[in-house]
Amino acid sequence: MKINQDLGDLTLDLVNISSVSQDEKAIADLVQESLSNLNHLKVTRIANSVVAQTNFGNSKRVVIAGHLDTVPANNNFPGKKTDTEITGLGSVDMKSGIAVALKLAHELTKSNFDITYLFYESEEIETKFNGLELITKQNKDLLNCDFAILMEPTNGIIEVGCQGSLRFEVSAKGNRAHSARWWNGENAIHALSPILEVINSYESREPVIDGYKFREGLQAVKINGGVAGNVVPDLVTMTINHRFAPDTTAKVAEENMRKLFINFDFKLMDAASAAPTGLNNELIKNFVKVISTPIAPKFGWTDVARFAAAGIPAINFGPGDPNLAHHPSEAVKIKQIEDVYSSLKKWLSN
Ligand SMILES: [Zn+2]
Known part of the structure; x- marks a missing residue:
């Protein structure tokens, strides 16, 4: 070279x-x-x-x-x-x-x-x-x-x-059953809608720091769930990525997300500071x-x-x-x- x-x-x-x-x-x-x-x-x-x-x-x-x-x-x-x-x-x-x-x-x-x-x-x-x-x-x-x-x-x-980044999983649980006798089960995929509601109603903060406007975000990036074509699924997991501005520490960002998804199982995957x-x-x-x-x-x-x-x-x-x-x-x-x-x-x- x-x-x-x-x-x-x-x-x-x-x-x-x-x-x-x-x-x-x-x-x-x-x-x-x-x-x-x-x-x-x-x-x-x-x-x-x-x-x-x-x-x-x-x-x-x-x-x-x-x-x-x-x-x-x-x-x-x-x-x-x-x-x-x-x-x-x-x-x-x-x-x-x-x-x-x-x-x-x-x-x-x-x-x-x-x-x-x-x-x-x-x-x-x-x-x-x-x-x-x-x-x-x-x-x-x-x-x-x-x-x-x-x-x-x-x-x-x-x-x-640079903005920081948190990646976490939120899960919805249900009960497995035959989909022909669905009333015996509880569908975890259907239970996702309140999670999606939280995401869709999230208002992104746009703090101005030292004169420059940052823009936070909350995006579902992956979804995992389902058993078979004839089974009511008992578990679905959504991976969510939160981007946060430099006026927030990774710890505070995590606390904010835990509060937002307080009704669901929450598992932090990784956190990178801003x-x-x-x-x-x-x-x-x-x-x-x-x-x-x-x-x-x-x-x-x-x-x-x-x-x-x-x-x-x-x-x-x-x-x-x-x-x-x-x-x-x-x-x-x-x-x-x-x-x-x-x-x-x-x-x-x-
Ligand atoms: Zn690069």
């Missing part, structure tokens, strides 16, 4: 190295190899994550992070290059961001900051597989920094904070001033929350339209990849 080609071609090369979650060895090998002979970087490998650190002796350290994995292909692998775009699996989420970080890692042999580049595995699947989790366990000092930039797709604007906007932090203020692009709230959960939980201000800033992430027609404008690169280079050199 040649790093000193233009950013479009580098993105295409990265897209064409298959790296579906838990299959990142090939891409991690190439990333490690491309960085390990550079004098200004100290490279550490942890499983299939690669950490490259400068040691310029500056007082502040910045993390620039991106995940190496993608969701599974959907007739969009390998990728293609047009005059203006790179298309294909992961072009948006987030091989174009990885291309920017790799190029910066190569070219910035000095900066006003010390920089830790993090290329990590398995962000797209359960938290327990996340490369940052493994790095935290094995050598958490590698994540030390004053400010973190997650290169998740933001369409080249700065997205601040992250504050960080806009009162000096480093973020300076970043916003130098980069000078629009700012928006981040609705989806990202690893900024992980840094925020450790007290480290973090923002999302990367090429690619987040609406196209995980979409079969992922495509990123080459010009946007170049713009994000130039902005970061300018800030890191200013």
